[in-house]
Amino acid sequence: MHAPTLRCSILFFTCTFLLFLSSLNLASSAKVCNSHDKNTLLEIKYHFNNASVFATWDPDTDCCSNWTEIQCDAHGRVTMLEASIADDVIGEIPPAIGELPYLQFLSFGSFPHLSGPIPPSIGKLKTLQHLDLNGNNLSGPIPDFLSQLKDLEYLDLGSNNLIGQIPSSLSKLSKLKLVSLATNHLSGHIPAFFGYMKNLSELYLLDNKLTGPIPSSLSQLPNLFAINLGLNQLTGSIPASFGSFKTPVINFFSIYYNNLSGPIPRSFGKANITELNLYHNKFTGDASFLFSRDKTSLTTLDIDHNLFSFNFSKVDLPQNLANLDISHNNIYGSLPNRLGQLPLKSIDVSFNQLCGHIPTGRRLKQFKPAMFSNNKCLCGPPLAPCN
Numbered sequence: 001m002h003a004p005t006l007r008c009s010i011l012f013f014t015c016t017f018l019l020f021l022s023s024l025n026l027a028s029s030a031k032v033c034n035s036h037d038k039n040t041l042l043e044i045k046y047h048f049n050n051a052s053v054f055a056t057w058d059p060d061t062d063c064c065s066n067w068t069e070i071q072c073d074a075h076g077r078v079t080m081l082e083a084s085i086a087d088d089v090i091g092e093i094p095p096a097i098g099e100l101p102y103l104q105f106l107s108f109g110s111f112p113h114l115s116g117p118i119p120p121s122i123g124k125l126k127t128l129q130h131l132d133l134n135g136n137n138l139s140g141p142i143p144d145f146l147s148q149l150k151d152l153e154y155l156d157l158g159s160n161n162l163i164g165q166i167p168s169s170l171s172k173l174s175k176l177k178l179v180s181l182a183t184n185h186l187s188g189h190i191p192a193f194f195g196y197m198k199n200l201s202e203l204y205l206l207d208n209k210l211t212g213p214i215p216s217s218l219s220q221l222p223n224l225f226a227i228n229l230g231l232n233q234l235t236g237s238i239p240a241s242f243g244s245f246k247t248p249v250i251n252f253f254s255i256y257y258n259n260l261s262g263p264i265p266r267s268f269g270k271a272n273i274t275e276l277n278l279y280h281n282k283f284t285g286d287a288s289f290l291f292s293r294d295k296t297s298l299t300t301l302d303i304d305h306n307l308f309s310f311n312f313s314k315v316d317l318p319q320n321l322a323n324l325d326i327s328h329n330n331i332y333g334s335l336p337n338r339l340g341q342l343p344l345k346s347i348d349v350s351f352n353q354l355c356g357h358i359p360t361g362r363r364l365k366q367f368k369p370a371m372f373s374n375n376k377c378l379c380g381p382p383l384a385p386c387n
């Protein structure tokens with residue numbers, strides 16, 4: 001009984017330190033769920049008829065410490081709600097979702113039966129930085145009220161049934177780092193404003209019904225990491241400005257399955273891209289400048305199913321190229337010897353006008369003959385010997 005007091009007076013510093021620690025501990029155990037936030041969450045749970053994902057949301061326990069999918073700040077306010085993958089989350093997102101005023105991170109996705117529009121109450125979540133509604137069955141347009149979420153850095157509305165155009169109001173979200181509107185039914189043009197979002201590093205608009213040209217402003221993005229505009233109905237060619245991207249290296253650039261046509265501007269040969277996918281378009285003319293020995297970052301080049309026509313004998317192949325598909329074009333000439341020395345994992349040069357010996361070397365003969373077939377006169381392993 002006496003001992004603690006004695007110790008405190010002798011080892012004053014240790015004692016205050018311990019008191020300090022225990023007060024910290026008190027603070028964290030005082031992280032009791034704010035009752036307003038708790039009631040809001042319970043309202044969401046009941047709205048979805050106590051769906052299985054909310055099984056731990058027990059009214060008798062603390063929402064901050066005992067409920068999965070939830071995180072709180074030091075004051076017991078809910079800052080994060082992350083729930084995903086369930087078949088029994090059925091119906092619309094309830095307006096109650098907007099009654100979590102401290103929410104920074106909302107990920108509510110992969111619920112195939114979550115339908116209806118994106119509710120206006122989402123616009124009340126002023127502190128939201130991360131909004132992920134991917135993989136639901138949401139319908140209607142991309143609402144303008146999203147532009148009220150000024151701190152938003154991550155916006156993923158992919159894999160829903162959204163319709164209409166990409167609204168210009170999104171341009172107000174200047175902090176966005178990632179935008180995914182992929183796999184919806186969006187129409188209209190790709191707005192130029194994406195090019196002026198200084199922090200935008202990933203833009204995924206693939207698999208929609210977007211028309212019109214690729215905006216040249218996108219080359220202005222100083223932090224671009226990946227862009228995918230594939231599976232749309234884009235027309236025109238690649239903007240000439242794409243020869244001088246503000247970003248030193250772009251990891252992923254895909255514009256496959258569009259209605260892009262005409263020659264690719266020569267300037268595009270200067271772009272530094274790791275994975276470049278141009279397949280299934282109507283590009284014509286020369287593409288030899290996409291290859292060159294100094295393109296050390298290029299590992300995947302896929303230009304199949306276009307109308308390219310150039311002499312392949314003259315291309316200078318980059319040393320790290322691992323995946324090459326030039327099939328279904330009008331490419332002529334022969335396969336350069338250097339092709340046999342590359343670290344290739346996949347190759348397809350079929351359905352062109354190529355001729356001559358397939359380069360020797362251990363690598364090329366391991367691929368299937370079909371990868372070289374339907375050319376003018378290619379020969380040697382894995383095809384039949386040359387005469």
Ligand SMILES: *[C@@H]1O[C@H](CO)[C@@H](O)[C@H](O)[C@H]1NC(C)=O
Nearest residue numbers: 045046048049050051058059
């Ligand atoms: C959900 O759970 C609450 C509380 O346990 C209960 O009152 C309510 O009837 C349940 N609703 C359904 C649809 O099961």
Ligand SMILES: *[C@@H]1O[C@H](CO)[C@@H](O)[C@H](O)[C@H]1NC(C)=O
Nearest residue numbers: 058060061062064065066067
């Ligand atoms: C709630 O969480 C706290 C802290 O993690 C734990 O001590 C307590 O046992 C949990 N209560 C229930 C009912 O799970």
Ligand SMILES: *[C@@H]1O[C@H](CO)[C@@H](O)[C@H](O)[C@H]1NC(C)=O
Nearest residue numbers: 112113114115116137139161
């Ligand atoms: C998705 O929503 C549409 C209505 O917008 C509905 O017809 C369809 O059945 C829903 N799909 C699923 C899997 O719930």
Ligand SMILES: *[C@@H]1O[C@H](CO)[C@@H](O)[C@H](O)[C@H]1NC(C)=O
Nearest residue numbers: 173174175176197198199200
């Ligand atoms: C971009 O990100 C940086 C670093 O995270 C941040 O300091 C800056 O304010 C952001 N720019 C905008 C326009 O939000």
Ligand SMILES: *[C@@H]1O[C@H](CO)[C@@H](O)[C@H](O)[C@H]1NC(C)=O
Nearest residue numbers: 210211212233234235258259
């Ligand atoms: C794109 O090409 C397809 C097939 O060639 C065609 O049916 C469609 O009308 C074209 N769309 C546009 C917008 O040009």
Ligand SMILES: *[C@@H]1O[C@H](CO)[C@@H](O)[C@H](O)[C@H]1NC(C)=O
Nearest residue numbers: 248249270272273296297298
């Ligand atoms: C291209 O990217 C590589 C890194 O992958 C870098 O070393 C090289 O300097 C870049 N080239 C140019 C022209 O920016």
Ligand SMILES: *[C@@H]1O[C@H](CO)[C@@H](O)[C@H](O)[C@H]1NC(C)=O
Nearest residue numbers: 310311312313314332333334
């Ligand atoms: C392709 O280029 C090579 C090397 O310069 C040349 O020998 C050949 O005649 C050219 N082939 C055609 C069809 O122009």
